[in-house]
Amino acid sequence: MAKELVIAGVEIRPGERKDINIPVAKLYTDAEVSIPVQVVRSKKEGPVVFVSAAVHGDELNGIEIISRLIGEHLKLQKGTLIYVPMVNVYGVLNQSRYMPDRRDLNRCFPGSKKGSLAGRLAHTFLKSIVSHCDYGIDLHTGAIHRSNLPQIRANLEDEETKRLAEAFAVPVLLNANIRDGSLREAAVNNGTRVLLYEAGEALRFDELSIQTGVKGVIRVLKALGMIRKRVSKAKTEPFIANRSDWTRADASGFVKEYVQLGAMVEKGDILADINGPLGNNISHVTSNRAGIIIGKQNIPLVQEGEAMYHIAYFGDSAEEVFEHIEIMQESIVPVEPSI
Template sequence: MPNTSFELLGHSILPGKGMLLNLDIAKLHTGTKIEVPIIVQRGKKPGPVLLITGGIHGNEVNGVEIVRKLISKKYNRPVSGTVICIPVINIFGFLNQARPFPDGRDLNRMFPGSPRGSLASRFAYHLIKEIAPVVDYCIDYHTGGESRFNAPQTRINKGDEESMELAKVFGSPFIVLANTREKSFREALAKMGKKVLLFEGGKSLDINEKVTQTGIAGALRVMDHLGIRDFSEELELMEGKVLNPITIKSSQWVRAKYSGMFHPFVALGAKVKKGDLLGSVSDPFGNFERSIKATFTGHVICINQSPIINQGDAILHISQE
């Protein structure tokens, strides 16, 4: 991109400058505006445009925390190119500590949206039409749903070599080859030719320091790799650098055969072998306790941390080797 004025949402941003913008496209029934703050920082030199997002699901606060820290520590200020941060896409879901948009829909299943659709669909439309066209790369931060705690992992499309290179640079413990979900933000951006890293780590309504640090370090590595800014000194001080992430091509959920109290016996990220004891389910009255054993070998990439489960609930997500 030439080192000239950068246009976004009707505003002109000069090289070396920053601006706080608001994406304002709809109102609630109370007349309250849906305004989503967008923080834009330009470098003095030309370079790629990186979009960093969190909170597309309003209760996934760990992603919001990662983007917040990138901004508060001024890591979002590039030397080359442009960094656009949207810490909370679903601002009303965040206020309500709930996953969906105010109209009850999952915003991440509404893309590319419609100017005449539901509230969530209209918002998705404006995000794709007004923000996405200027973007080259995107890091989208998520967490596990409800009580399901995800090991830090980067999800990319199968067969996308450039995204695989970026995922390795990001350095989360696991790279999951997962095709895009229909009508998701990642699918919409991919169809526009944008490269997207979807980071999953932690669980809803929770902030985990290890997950946060993994997400921050990954963003710095990607920005360093893209020539946006040299973060070698910052990365040298950070712990837990992963040089060889484990690539997961397929995985399977272990589901509860009984309702009761769930006791996991394995650690998140651990490798288990067929026949290993994974945990147990017991009733609250001491009448029974049923063991859960691995039926295949793989790594534990998610654990349901709910102490009470129902028959059929997903309790452990394990890669298949």
């Protein structure tokens, strides 16, 4: 039998599926704010996994990914699955990346029971959810006016983490450093291995990002032996980038771009022109190395020094990565209305 599990004072018994609201704080209006959670337990002991979204409140793709996962009604063969579609409920309410105190929640972990609002929320999430878990999948998007190609960021030097990152089956894996104050840092300190899925743009739904994310989470659960659901064989192969850099604007002006997300570029390729208001060319933005564009700014206005293109470097594998990105993009199916 599985062990006892109590979240926010609510016991979830083996074999149960239960919705819980974890109290966080109150609004000015005296209305309670809580984190909505669904817990699914098998009767058999096994891994405990959380899937979280909207740590940044304007990153909405992850909310839809979890909604679709819940709709799959996955039957667990063993272990426990904890869905947390909105960690930063305040940010979602305000369509904002940040907390009401203007703090970035993903820089406030492990938080404090008596700290700032952001610190208290971080502490609550860590103690109520992460402390129970062996693994986590944290869903993100690019920031406002920026898009990310579907990618996994994780500590790929850890063999188990690498195995699960490869099971997610996106073409781009980044061996990413842990940032101070992040959920991933706090989780690792708790002994919880975490995959960070980055895909899409803030305040937008993107089918490529959503469908890829749903399939990826299911594949990870299958790799952990938690489900027996038939999963179509991944058509894309993951490739590891140990380095990535942002190409920045060396002038201010209006952007005319020539490359899209997922494009393969060679050293010296012109990525965009920066023009003045009268159409005169001010600068060419060029690639410093050969690689794949895994993130980009979308707004056609730029200030000198702003990050424009995030390029990952794969050495001689860049062309293969590009081919697998095309396969991933072609695998998206139209969404049918529910009846």
